[in-house]
Amino acid sequence: MSFREHLQTVCDGVDGALACSLMGVDGIEVDTHLAGPAKLDLKSLLVEYSSVFRNAREAAEAQRAGLVDEISLHTGQVVTVARLVSPDYFMVVALTPEGNYGKARYLLRVTAPKVRSEL
Amino acid sequence: MSFREHLQTVCDGVDGALACSLMGVDGIEVDTHLAGPAKLDLKSLLVEYSSVFRNAREAAEAQRAGLVDEISLHTGQVVTVARLVSPDYFMVVALTPEGNYGKARYLLRVTAPKVRSEL
Numbered sequence: 001m002s003f004r005e006h007l008q009t010v011c012d013g014v015d016g017a018l019a020c021s022l023m024g025v026d027g028i029e030v031d032t033h034l035a036g037p038a039k040l041d042l043k044s045l046l047v048e049y050s051s052v053f054r055n056a057r058e059a060a061e062a063q064r065a066g067l068v069d070e071i072s073l074h075t076g077q078v079v080t081v082a083r084l085v086s087p088d089y090f091m092v093v094a095l096t097p098e099g100n101y102g103k104a105r106y107l108l109r110v111t112a113p114k115v116r117s118e119l
Numbered sequence: 120m121s122f123r124e125h126l127q128t129v130c131d132g133v134d135g136a137l138a139c140s141l142m143g144v145d146g147i148e149v150d151t152h153l154a155g156p157a158k159l160d161l162k163s164l165l166v167e168y169s170s171v172f173r174n175a176r177e178a179a180e181a182q183r184a185g186l187v188d189e190i191s192l193h194t195g196q197v198v199t200v201a202r203l204v205s206p207d208y209f210m211v212v213a214l215t216p217e218g219n220y221g222k223a224r225y226l227l228r229v230t231a232p233k234v235r236s237e238l
Contacts, residue, residue: 040184048178055174056192059167065159066194073175075185 006115007033010091010107016099018078021046021092022085022115025054030089040078042094049073053082053090070105083108085116125234126152129210129226135218137197140165140211141204141234144173149208159197161213168192172201172209189224202227204235 001009007020011033019042022030027050032043057068069084074097081104082092091112093104120128126139130152138161141149146169151162176187188203193216200223201211210231212223 041182045178045182045184048182049175052171052175052178056168056171059164059171060192060194063160063164063167065164066196068192068194070191070193072189072191073179073187074189075179075187077185 001114001118003031003115003118004033006111007031007091010093010104010111011035013107014093014095014100014104016096017104018042018094018096019046020094023047023050023082023090023092025050025057025088025090027051027054042078045078046080046092046094049080049082049092050090070108072101072105079104081105081108083112085112086119089115089119091115120233120237122150122234122237123152125230126150126210129212129223129230130154132226133212133214133219133223135215136223137161137213137215138165139213142166142169142201142209142211144169144176144207144209146170146173161197164197165199165211165213168199168201168211169209189227191220191224198223200224200227202231204231205238208234208238210234 010020011017019034021032060068071082073080080094129139130136138153140151179187190201199213
């Protein structure tokens, strides 16, 4: 499966999913599947959030708390769940606040190793 | 109930809880309940993580994605869930990776309004 197919599989499996991306930790998007039209500029949001991922990683490293492998951010408009795929890449799914957050976490966890094997 | 009692109530209700804090978004700790001895310097970790909260808030604001009201960070050693209590304060619970993450989220959600009413 291509990257994009994995991203689409995650979107298809999560009620309320808006988009799923593979991103570099440096904020460079590798690929994105958009589940439909969105009110927000999701791609720009995910790029902004990649700085949060970097920031969290540095904070955890500074405190010897281990490697950050998952981050969830909730706002009144959008929930995002990011999961580390390799030291340099993460997958992130954006969904509505009413969407299936638990399923999003689960599908990222099982899909990340498949994507990693293709990097 | 005092702040500390609310923090202890959260710790007592979450399997695997290590600590619960009330923090300023500026990184200044208001109060912390430690559930027991910990391998990590949890207070320092939570101070570091407050910068992640600020960073996420700025990123979401920049993209008009709404107010960040919850952030979860997972590493191999510790999971933290932070929930906004007011624009300037958040509660955060740290737990082991095997701890009850869903219960931590639930208890923060129901406790945050009680703490807010005392601020």
